[in-house]
Amino acid sequence: xxxxxxxxxxxxxxxxxxxxxxxxxxxxxxxxxxxxxxxxxxxxxxxxxxxxxxxxxxxxxxxxxxxxxxxxxxxxxxxxxxxxxxxxxxxxxxxxxxxxxxxxxxxxxxxxxxxxxxxxxxxxxxxxxxxxxxxxxxxxxxxxxxxxxxxxxxxxxxxxxxxxxxxxxxxxxxxxxxxxxxxxxxxxxxxxxxxxxxxxxxxxxxxxxxxxxxxxxxxxxxxxxxxxxxxxxxxxxxxxxxxxxxxxxxxxxxxxxxxxxxxxxx
Amino acid sequence: xxxxxxxxxxxxxxxxxxxxxxxxxxxxxxxxxxxxxxxxxxxxxxxxxxxxxxxxxxxxxxxxxxxxxxxxxxxxxxxxxxxxxxxxxxxxxxxxxxxxxxxxxxxxxxxxxxxxxxxxxxxxxxxxxxxxxxxxxxxxxxxxxxxxxxxxxxxxxxxxxxxxxxxxxxxxxxxxxxxxxxxxxxxxxxxxxxxxxxxxxxxxxxxxxxxxxxxxxxxxxxxxxxxxxxxxxxxxxxxxxxxxxxxxxxxxxxxxxxxxxxxxxxxxxxxxxxxxxxxxxxxxxxxxxxxxxxxxxxxxxxxxxxxxxxxxxxxxxxxxxxxxxxxxxxxxxxxxxxxxxxxxxxxxxxxxxxxxxxxxxxxxxxxxxxxxx
Numbered sequence: 192x193x194x195x196x197x198x199x200x201x202x203x204x205x206x207x208x209x210x211x212x213x214x215x216x217x218x219x220x221x222x223x224x225x226x227x228x229x230x231x232x233x234x235x236x237x238x239x240x241x242x243x244x245x246x247x248x249x250x251x252x253x254x255x256x257x258x259x260x261x262x263x264x265x266x267x268x269x270x271x272x273x274x275x276x277x278x279x280x281x282x283x284x285x286x287x288x289x290x291x292x293x294x295x296x297x298x299x300x301x302x303x304x305x306x307x308x309x310x311x312x313x314x315x316x317x318x319x320x321x322x323x324x325x326x327x328x329x330x331x332x333x334x335x336x337x338x339x340x341x342x343x344x345x346x347x348x349x350x351x352x353x354x355x356x357x358x359x360x361x362x363x364x365x366x367x368x369x370x371x372x373x374x375x376x377x378x379x380x381x382x383x384x385x386x387x388x389x390x391x392x393x394x395x396x397x398x399x400x401x402x403x404x405x406x407x408x409x410x411x412x413x414x415x416x417x418x419x420x421x422x423x424x425x426x427x428x429x430x431x432x433x434x435x436x437x438x439x440x441x442x443x444x445x446x447x448x449x450x451x452x453x454x455x456x457x
Numbered sequence: 458x459x460x461x462x463x464x465x466x467x468x469x470x471x472x473x474x475x476x477x478x479x480x481x482x483x484x485x486x487x488x489x490x491x492x493x494x495x496x497x498x499x500x501x502x503x504x505x506x507x508x509x510x511x512x513x514x515x516x517x518x519x520x521x522x523x524x525x526x527x528x529x530x531x532x533x534x535x536x537x538x539x540x541x542x543x544x545x546x547x548x549x550x551x552x553x554x555x556x557x558x559x560x561x562x563x564x565x566x567x568x569x570x571x572x573x574x575x576x577x578x579x580x581x582x583x584x585x586x587x588x589x590x591x592x593x594x595x596x597x598x599x600x601x602x603x604x605x606x607x608x609x610x611x612x613x614x615x616x617x618x619x620x621x622x623x624x625x626x627x628x629x630x631x632x633x634x635x636x637x638x639x640x641x642x643x644x645x646x647x648x649x650x651x652x653x654x655x656x657x658x659x660x661x662x663x664x665x666x667x668x669x670x671x672x673x674x675x676x677x678x679x680x681x682x683x684x685x686x687x688x689x690x691x692x693x694x695x696x697x698x699x700x701x702x703x704x705x706x707x708x709x710x711x712x713x714x715x716x717x718x719x720x721x722x723x724x725x726x727x728x729x730x731x732x733x734x735x736x737x738x739x740x741x742x743x744x745x746x747x748x749x750x751x752x753x754x755x756x757x758x759x760x761x762x763x764x765x766x767x768x769x770x771x772x773x774x775x776x777x778x779x780x781x782x783x784x785x786x787x788x789x790x791x792x793x794x795x796x797x798x799x800x801x802x803x804x805x806x807x808x809x810x811x812x813x814x815x816x817x818x819x820x821x822x823x824x825x826x827x828x829x830x
Contacts, residue, residue: 261703283707284702284703285702285705285706285707288702288703288704288705289705293703293704294703296699296700300697300699300700301697301700302689302692302693302696302697302700303696303697304692304696305689305692305693305696309689312686312689313686313689313690313693313701313704313706314704316705319704319705319706319707320707320710321687321710321711321714324685324686324687324690324706324711325682325685325686325687326685327685327686327687366700369700369704373704373705
């Protein structure tokens, strides 16, 4: 039926071609809204297995960049590639999700009426067309995977609670857990510790360090202490007015005069 | 841990079986007991319950899209009417030469001086062909309308307004005599269905039982759907559509599925309605009718399936009594009822039950999802 065929191409399983070592290329991307350039000739690439932190003042274009990568916003010019072959500027949100990019929103977005378990079950990587979903049954293997993620995000014992009853920090972790259930190659996290207590922030840093190397991860964050915690010796990118201002290790970036001027110093 | 759960709890199965048996008992009481007996069920009462069951089926269909998927349709009256008209075409043909003009054509066509049936009346003298139309025409209308609306990501109140406009536009179309569906008089004066007299008690009881069977069947089908993973995806559309897209579900396909299914169920309700009330005309498509369906669902409790069925019975039962006792006041009463339910019973009759049970000393109700929100 047409319901199924219309979805046919998006279920094609992720064969991300990363032979050239990079999983994400943004090349000369510009996004203008009525003349305002949210992104201005942004060029950026992320290597396989890298954990990249992106910082920048408000309005630097961090969320717009996420929107371009996930298909929510189309670039006015420039190209965005996932691996060598997926042209992100031509794919829908759903196709991009199936290709292997998972995104966490700035505000925690989970299904509040569903239990923690059901949230993870919905996110699980599988055929997500109408008919297979109608007849889907969980295998014990899949239940084990959900249980493993529950432990990783420290929500075991909470699986039957409605997600709406979780604390703010727990919702953020649940959302990260949902991303992991999708088994993405690339994870985008938009301010994962916004509104978290210190203890929750420390736990989130621990969680991301556990995920390091297993997935390519892009973290957009304001909290400098948190960035220092997870960036370690990895690259940090500073965005300013829609393009890259500086890139390098955290200590290098911190010492950069232009960065100090626009962001850190003041 | 075992996560597969039965369709209903044992208590709910029992309740459902009891209600079904009680509904089967009514025609037996109608036939077996003499008119003077206190438990005798009049033909009028039986017809009323049959009509309410059609409304209940429509409310159930609406709950699937509104209660579970968060799509508020103010145009389901259209699908109900299309189902009724599709079946009505057969019933008109079955009148044969018994109309006032003694012609093979329906009276309204004779009146328009038409010499033959228009092309779209072809084969409508076959009952099963018309039953096919009952499903296909509203299904196709819903699919095409839904495809354009959902693809353009029209949501919320904008979608509701467009559905309202759609049913209104169709009402105007059907009011025209040239449309070929009897203009403002619609279809009426039915004589027989499948060779049986339409007014014979046995025919009326058969229609009543068919309605009951389809209502119960539709309830089980809807329950199976909302309890499946697909049901959880539909609720995801309602609660966080963006999240659903980014974890890889295409909301368009799921919305189209449930929207079309709902339209077809509503059309079946209309098709069962027309032989029981004996008339269908364009006023079935008036915006007020569709809004009244929404009121049944809201009062019964949306997102509960059983609630809308209760709501359809409760509101229409009240309406039957009220319009007889205080004919001028019904719309005020309906409005007041809607306001009171919205203010004090946000989850409708059924959604409020757990809270009431907990207040009682012997009540023991688990927290429901609704309360978690």
